[in-house]
Amino acid sequence: MIGPGLLIPIAFRIGPLAITQTVVVTWLLMLALVIFSWLATRRLRVTPGPLQVAVEGAVTAMDEAVRSVLPEQASQVLPFIATLWIFITAANLAGLIPGLASPTADLSTTTALAVLVFLSVHWFGIRSGGLRAYLRHYLQPSVFLFPFQIISEITRSVALAVRLFGNMMSLDMAALLILLVAGFLVPVPILMLHVIEALVQAYIFGMLALIYIAGAIQSRETTKDT
Known part of the structure; x- marks a missing residue:
């Protein structure tokens, strides 16, 4: 059976509610990440092993990027x-597993992620400077720019969702075509490009979210100065 929208397969139904393959893969990814996080952090040591070194290195790299x-x-x-x-890295790489499709190749997933970023931007902005100061920055430098500020907020969120969806859908389609034409062994070097692009797309999405949040937080200082 095929779901509405962009032809997403329906895995099963709970009464009238259709559960798509994207939802099932997303649940499995979240479960796998929770289990991995628990296993990686349950026995932290002063002298770390290979897994702890890898996890600490990844967390340090992300912390430095945010700082x-x-x-x-x-x-x-x-x-x-x-x-x-x-999550986006895991979701992007899920398409390399035979029988699975990347959740981020589904527009509903990338839209949900973009909505989370949209809400988080306002949350961090309000938390940083208060509701009144945050709303005031929409009226800077002129009240006549308020409609354009709102349009900018909406369009960049739409672009965030569509960019990730388009890139991952095209990557999954290209990987599937290569496997169908060349088999599983020949295209291994080419599929490595899929891994690199999946990592790049996750990094870009996160950095854009970080930049949007930084803009919301720093708007408080701009409002104070004016």
Whole structure:
């Protein structure tokens, strides 16, 4: 059976509610990430093993990336941005597993992620400077620019969702065509490009989210100065 929209297969139904393959893969990914996180952190040692070294290196790299943009608020923003990076990376790479499709190749998933970023931008902005100061920055430098500020907020969120969806859908289609034409062994070097692009797309999405949040937080200082 085929779901509405962009022909997403329906895995099963719960009464009138259709559960698509994207939802099932997303649930499996979240479960796998929770189990991995528990296994990787349950026995932390002063002298780390290979797994702990890899995890600490990844967390350190993400922390440094966030601090390069928001040095003072990094501890507040890091959990959200790091979660985005980890989940999107796993979702992008899921398409390499035979029989699975990347959840990020489904527009509903990327739209949900973009909505989360949209809400988080306002949440961090209000949390940083208060509701009144945050709303005031929409009227700077002129009240006549307010409609354009709103349009900008909406369009960049739409672009965030469509960019990730378009790139991952094309990557999954290209990988599927290569496997169908050349088999499983010949295209291994080419499929490595899929891995690299999946990592790049996750990084870009997270960095854009970080930049949007930084803009919302720093708008408080701009409003104060004016």
